[in-house]
Amino acid sequence: MPRAFTPKVITANALIEGDVIYFTKDDTWTRDLACAEYLTDEAHAQVRLLDAEQQVDLVVGAYLADTTEGENGLEPTHFREEFRRTGPSNYFHGKQADSKQQDGQAA
């Protein structure tokens, strides 16, 4: 029996900065997982991946990553994706720092 489809988001690395980005409903890329398009249908997910891969001059290595809807919105199911959306554990660098900076600017 084929395995049941588990929900996904499309993720990649930005071409210039190399950082982690997610594909949105309106064909743009976001640095925030919460704003990603949540894909619950397998056929639709495959079509969206094709759409994402069209944007060769913006992104590198787009793929589907397992995601669930938790209490605080979209959450990765695997620790690798958790690190990707957070940053390294030995320094306060990467997304964890960048998002704080953005919050700071907004405040």
Added chain:
Amino acid sequence: MYHYNDFDKAFLAERNRQFRAQVERRVAGNLTEEEFRPLRLMNGLYLQLHAYMLRVAIPYGSLSSAQMDTLALLAEKWDKGYGHFTTRQNIQYNWPKLTDVPDMLDALGKVGMHAIQTSGNTIRNVTADHFAGAAADELEDPRPVAELIRQWSTDHPEFQFMGRKFKIAVSAGAQDRAVLKAHDLAVRIVKNDAGEIGYQILVGGGLGRTPMVGKVLNDFLPREDLLPYIESTVSVWNQIGRRDNKYKARIKITVHETGLEEFRAKVEERYATVRPTFSGVDQDLFEDIKAHFAPPAFRNAPTVEFDSAYDANPLFRSWVDTNLTTHRAPGYSIVTVSLKKHGETPGDATADQMRALAQIARDYGHDELRISHEQNVILPHVHKSDLPAVYAALREADLHTANIGLISDIIACPGMDYCALATARAIPVAQQIATRFDELKLEHDIGHLQIKISGCINACGHHHVGHIGILGLDRAGVENYQITLGGDATWNAEIGQRAGPGFAYDEIVPAIERLVNGYLDLREGPEETFLEAYRRLGLAPFKAHLYPETQANAA
């Protein structure tokens, strides 16, 4: 030190110009990622989890202070203020922007450095004993040979697209400090019964998925035959090595499947055609290169400042006893600067620390620095009378940790904190082990003990040859750590044995603590190191400490 001539500089400038144009074409959308990827990898540029990573070669681990200053500049100007020194005597920058990389490469080019052949299926950065030119136990400085091999292999047309990468190491010490037996090919400088210097060639070592200890391919090669012999060896492998499966493509598998005898015969056969193509120009070049590595003008001076500081300052004394190695010149010492402060990331140095090291090398170290595969920095030539000043300067830069060869002097690869291939984290495990044993104030009592940690089976952290090896794996979506024991990275190279089932992330540090306490119980006395005790007793008694519950259940 080897200094680039005009030809070398022009070559680098041209390569960098080409890469700049390639980056521009990629950004403009004129190159796809499939087209661009091999081009960026040829220039040492990877894409990791959170960003690009630029890997810069430090040939045979040798640096001048000007080069170290440039590494600091890169860290500060285009990265996040630090760099990571690796087991292959490279430095990795974890946060460059694609569009900044050409400027970084130009800055490196100005001091004769680059990132060429730090990736891809080429002959990689040639590594060497980090005490080269200073060690009391070496036959000669191995760096001229390493430089000769570097020049021969750089941009060698036959060896740009091989079946897999190829790693070469060189050493001339009685002790092996370069892990020769874990390399695809290693050159050990030896003396024969007639008193002539030549080369013993080892082949087929390697770690990764299928760890293997290198074997002697040729016991004594006369000096002038080195390059043709290496070229024949690489060429045979390049031809018969497997290209159907990248996990079977390294020379260790070729030698294993072909058999050492037959492989040697093939090398000899190839050698017969290759040898005549070497006219002796390489030997003239070798003589030129040797002149670049003339030893510095060692001075003859009293060491009273050292003696009085040693008597008066217990912190200085502890650092001296732990971080210094005997130098070949009277009155001199080799200083190993630890990049393993307890709780910090093994192998990381900030831009300020790099500049401080460069300044110390200028002031007290004949302008020379080395990077060790153990991810530390070496000041190879320091006169004893300067040691108190060097120690004071290192303290200023927070580089005075006295732990070389001890349990907190851990090798760790970037693991899942950076590396896209990782299956688990390695760095925080190293940080926690070091912090824990520092709290216990046990590490000097434990003595010589090497822990090596890799974040996946590729073994960049050398876990197979750690006295205690730790391999991070992904077991059903959770980090899990496998322990191996009894590995050895020296001339008596040994692949460690798996101790048993793995440990979860929050269980690994307590497991190591049980294991080390077990060793303290089991050893015959403080002179018996962990590895010696392990060799005497075997796995079983250590296992009992690692897995007390199973033991209890069995009882």
